[in-house]
Amino acid sequence: MATPEQRVALVTGAARGIGAAVARRLASDGAALGVLDLEESTCASTVDAITSAGGKAIALGADVSNGEQITAAVDRLAKEFGSVDILVNNAGVTRDNLLFKMTEQDWDTVVAVHLKGAFLASKAVQKYMVERKYGKIVSMSSVSALGNRGQANYSAVKAGLQGFTRTLAIELGPFGINVNAVAPGFIATDMTDDTARRVGVTPEELQKQAASITPVRRVGQPEDIANTIAFLTSDESSFITGQIIYVDGGRKLT
Ligand code: NAP
Numbered sequence: 001m002a003t004p005e006q007r008v009a010l011v012t013g014a015a016r017g018i019g020a021a022v023a024r025r026l027a028s029d030g031a032a033l034g035v036l037d038l039e040e041s042t043c044a045s046t047v048d049a050i051t052s053a054g055g056k057a058i059a060l061g062a063d064v065s066n067g068e069q070i071t072a073a074v075d076r077l078a079k080e081f082g083s084v085d086i087l088v089n090n091a092g093v094t095r096d097n098l099l100f101k102m103t104e105q106d107w108d109t110v111v112a113v114h115l116k117g118a119f120l121a122s123k124a125v126q127k128y129m130v131e132r133k134y135g136k137i138v139s140m141s142s143v144s145a146l147g148n149r150g151q152a153n154y155s156a157v158k159a160g161l162q163g164f165t166r167t168l169a170i171e172l173g174p175f176g177i178n179v180n181a182v183a184p185g186f187i188a189t190d191m192t193d194d195t196a197r198r199v200g201v202t203p204e205e206l207q208k209q210a211a212s213i214t215p216v217r218r219v220g221q222p223e224d225i226a227n228t229i230a231f232l233t234s235d236e237s238s239f240i241t242g243q244i245i246y247v248d249g250g251r252k253l254t
Contacts, residue, residue: 002032002056002081009233010034010077010084012064012121013091015042017189018140020049021222022088022229027055029230031086034077036060056081064091064117074124084128086233089118089139089161094191096150096198107153114157118164126172135177136233139165140225143185143248158183162244169242178241180232185248186210187220215250 002008009026013019015037027033027050035043035050040061050057058080062069078084093113095106118139129135144151145158161181168179186192188207196206207219228247231237246252 007031007085008081008083009086011088012036014046018222018225019090020046021226024049025226025230032081033057034060065112067120070120071124078128084125086136087125099152110153115160129177130175133176137179138229138232139181141181141183143251166242181244182228183244183246184225185251
């Protein structure tokens with residue numbers, strides 16, 4: 001069980017990348033963590049990092065686009081630690097291609113993981129949050145929401161998550177639940193490394209190129225996003241809801 005004052009957080013897609021950094025940060029700020037990813041076994045390194053630093057965490061295997069699996073994972077977390085107070089909708093995939101080459105499967109996969117996944121996870125946690133009149137939901141949007149060549153599917157879901165966020169903020173605000181989104185720019189993870197390989201450059205070359213068109217002249221790190229989510233899920237941001245916070249080194253402005 002979590003201690004009486006301890007918050008319980010669920011981070012999806014937390015085996016690696018941004019999700020792993022967010023899970024570690026929320027744990028170091030005192031939360032008990034549900035570390036969720038497609039395969040329970042892949043969550044081990046994030047769980048170990050948290051528990052070896054003295055925190056509490058359990059691994060949860062679920063596909064966020066599967067209603068039964070995500071509901072079972074949320075219920076298991078609530079049973080283990082007593083509640084679910086924080087949800088970070090982070091799980092994500094890319095299936096980039098120009099429109100004429102993008103398959104129906106590319107479209108459906110991206111819509112299912114990002115949009116349906118955020119819907120199902122938010123629906124599963126809200127019952128615990130409404131009951132306790134407390135909750136924080138943060139979803140991962142992207143600068144790609146503003147349009148990005150080769151990402152018709154991804155930019156559509158990242159823009160969709162912004163509308164989803166504003167609507168949940170209206171519906172859940174009266175129950176003490178804050179709902180916000182973070183829209184990262186280029187963050188160095190396996191996802192951006194895969195993009196580099198797909199376009200035929202090294203990850204370092206792609207990062208250098210991204211940094212050169214970013215006003216602060218660097219790419220982001222997973223911790224840049226974790227810092228922002230730590231604030232948005234803390235009680236210091238309780239008057240902030242329905243917002244999309246761009247964490248992109250100024251990239252949106254260029
Ligand atoms: P990442 O390194 O590829 O990690 C994504 C994680 O999500 C992986 O562990 C993956 O598991 C998991 N996942 C995928 N499908 C899932 C599903 N159906 N159910 C549960 N987990 C699933 O990506 P990242 O760069 O950290 O990105 C995290 C989030 O930030 C994503 O929503 C992404 O769109 C967003 N974002 C990233 C950037 C960036 O520059 N990196 C920029 C803007 C927004 P597997 O390993 O098993 O596939």
